[in-house]
Amino acid sequence: MERRPFIKLSSTVTAGSTLVPVTDWFSADPLKNWAGNITYSTSNVSYPGSTEEVKELVRKLPKLKGLGTRHCFNRIADSREHLLSTRELNKVVELDAKAGTVTVEGGIKYGELAPYLHEKGYALPNLASLPHISVAGSVTTGTHGSGVANGNLATSVVALELVDAEGQVHQLSKEKDPDQFDGAVVGLGALGIITKVTLALQPTFQMRQYVYEQLPMDQLKDNFEAIVSAGYSVSLFTDWRTDKVNEVWIKCREEEGERYATKTDFYGAKAATRHLHPIAELSAENCTEQMGVPGPWYERLPHFKMGFTPSSGVELQSEYFVPRQQAMEAIQAVARLGKQVSPHLLISEIRTIAADTLWMSPCYGRPSVAIHFTWKQDWPAVSKLLPIIEKELAPFGARPHWGKLFTMAPDVLAARYKRLREFKKLVSQYDHQGKFRNEFLNTTLALQ
Template sequence: MTVTHENNWAGNLTYRATAIHRPTSLGELRTLVASTDRIRALGTRHSFHRVADTTGALVSVDGLPRQIDVDSAASTVRVSAGLRYAEIASHVDGFALANMASLPHISVAGACATATHGSGVGNGSLATAVSALEMVTATGETVTLSRGDPDFDGAVVALGALGIVTAVTLDLVPAFEVRQYVYEGLAFDEDVLAVLAGAYSVSLFTDWTGPTINQVWVKQRTTDPELAVPAKPADGPRHPVPGMPAENCTQQLGVPGPWHERMPHFRPEFTPSAGEELQAEFMVARVDAMAALRAVYEIRERICPVLQISEIRTIAADSLWLSPFYQRDAVSIHFTLAADPDAVRPVLSVIERQLAPFAARPHWAKLFTLAPEVVRSRYPRLADFRDLTRRLDPEGKFRNDFVTELLAEPAGGARS
């Protein structure tokens, strides 16, 4: 046990927990959970607000025995929940994960619990690869939920509110190679959506200052036809943020390489930045994407003073109750912002008002100012998730302020 006054990755918040525990066995974790009144799981600290915090105890599962067990017949891999994606990638020879986030440094359990994602019109969030999860519930029992179980779709993206996840089984696909290209100067018009849909994974980076997209990152499987992008190919490696060195980014210029060395934007052996930033991200239905992007462009003069860069990606719909992609194909609009909460907060409110007509859903681990009742209104299965937490955690052991506010009963007791 360690008394903590520790910060998140970005340094914009200090955890209020009385202690951080790092059990080294499942039995130790089960005893800890059963004997603790308030407890939350802590991943790689890449959340930008108090979704992971608690005034009770925090527990990290990165000290549990490390497991990476490939089932070739089932095309799955069972992994320890505290492992980072980069650690898994090099141990699934002949197989691959269908997608990865831009940072391979994040933990599996934390990424899935918050519906963290990569890009690609045919690719769901990282949570959609989960076929089973194992967790320690409030009584210290170990529960396994598998795809097809009635509670499964409510338990994968669960914000840590159901228990401490200890292991996750992920779907695998045959290994593939990728070429990564960067283009510059894409016109900000209807071609944007065509480009986003034109390759296995595409990311657009813009600073909103003009009528062009600064950079287009295309991740093309070597077996697929090459995408013709109506923009200029970059003449050398690029970093998404102008002026930043490109050596910590994954290989570009069309050099083929293994999936796990191209799908992320950043190499695992480098720290992508010192955390001197804040992040926010909002998901809109793909059919609304161009209207939403134009709406953001209209307020660029408010955004630009606190912006480092924006990234635009696509994510396929899923059936996970608290997923921002629940039942709708989405386009995400991400903002990497200055490390100045006081300057950023009012800008987020302006962005949220501008995106309100599109019922934008915020990324669970990134900054937003939307009222809990507004967020609740955008999740059709929120009431079902509330019921699930009551069954698995009737005393609210895994709740914190954020979860409690999100799951609060609406006035009059009506389901929402």
């Protein structure tokens, strides 16, 4: 068994280190999320560096909320009383070669962990479009990447360490706690502070990324499954202005990707002749390598490079998950809103995610397609559009991304999350006095 206990991510990098620190892209005063659309409701923030320090804070404070890398666009991680940042909980605890797992502290970012794993010969099965996000924050909100056979990031979790409202530490695992584990992983921050996470690994691999432009929507309609299954991970970008998908990003394992090297046509879309950003007007400088250049998994699966401001920056985001078998009907429903949506939109992304068994995951019990909206930062306009989009997607039982903007009522969410009642019972078990609850959870999930 190989062990690397407590590898600390510091502001200085020693020669040969693979754990590269990243400068935050936001200031701490006043405390805002990365996009700047949320100013947190308190300036009381603690930065514990160990589980013991987390336990002490939880026991001392009457109300608090865990805070990760601040990438949520709503107030799911907000508190009026006190915030507990996991920023300093950023160590690799153990790499277990025999079990094929890595245990990390919850605040470590994927972009910091991934190079270390690759150097040791391992990989995670998938990554989100941004490597800047923390492991615990991504897991607890059901964040995902893409790929018909790839579950969201939480599906890699095989165990976690959780500090409950009494300051007690719980070690939950998929193997030993099957009655609670699936409810606790995507826990929305309601059960406690996730201090450690154990992730299943696989052997490291190389990838290639190819981009095609102007895919006819008719071709997508007639060949949807073939198109979204064309690579290990496939993303479709559109602004809903025309009857074409602007860009198709195909991320393939190296041996599979070679077949695209001379392929200039992809279902009517043309191979890009230059590097592209999902938002065509922006420079592709910060995007991961394209044009079929091989590279390690962690430098191809995300859309954006670590160490740069991701995406547009000044934006809002919403995302809805629909059953994959109804994907084209849902896509066409949104396309009919194109004239209303496009003036306020930067770009939309369409991705596939495999089904899972995690109670509060948007992909619970069904293979899913996520329709993502990156909006211009104009909340008055977006707030009027979201109910219209949600109405169009209602026939498909659309579920929202927990960390993004939506307007669905609690009774609608209760109808679409079949295990919500059990989840509420689990929350009460770990936090019967509501120490970790906030206005978002009380209102959205009626946890009061």
